[in-house]
Amino acid sequence: MKYFADKFGTDKFKIKDHWDADLHSIGLTDFSEKNLIYFSSYGKTDNVFYVALENPPQDNNGHPYTPAGDFDQVDLKGLEDLFIRHLRIKT
Template identity: 30%
Template structure:
């Protein structure tokens, strides 16, 4: 799937473009297709780690970030949650989380 053809809010598309510039081996795992302000991403080599990013009820330059890890029952459990952060901090959190082994 072309990550830039997703039907999402401008804030999410800005995040995806910036993520592509910072790190290239991520994939969309979107459990929230109907939510235009949220998306999930995984790292190609670590699909057990998920980052959920939302721009819902955020200012133009802020994001909600939830970092999750696959649990034994194939559900994801939350490892960290940041209610509001700027684009650079969101990218830092997501890339670090997804690249963990």
């Protein structure tokens, strides 16, 4: 998270840490809190991540989001690219 704050500023995204039991993961959203990127380093080597993207719900099935992609073995550059694209960060 510090990497993104230092590179893009804290005015571009919000921290959404829904995973208190998982100290190796964090979620970041856009300011509307509609799109979320979750990433985890649990069981990974340095600067390699599991990434899940979530969009707003598209139906009334009770799910709070719509899955938008899961990625494993993502390096830091790949994580940055997904972060920029999914949260629509202006660079």
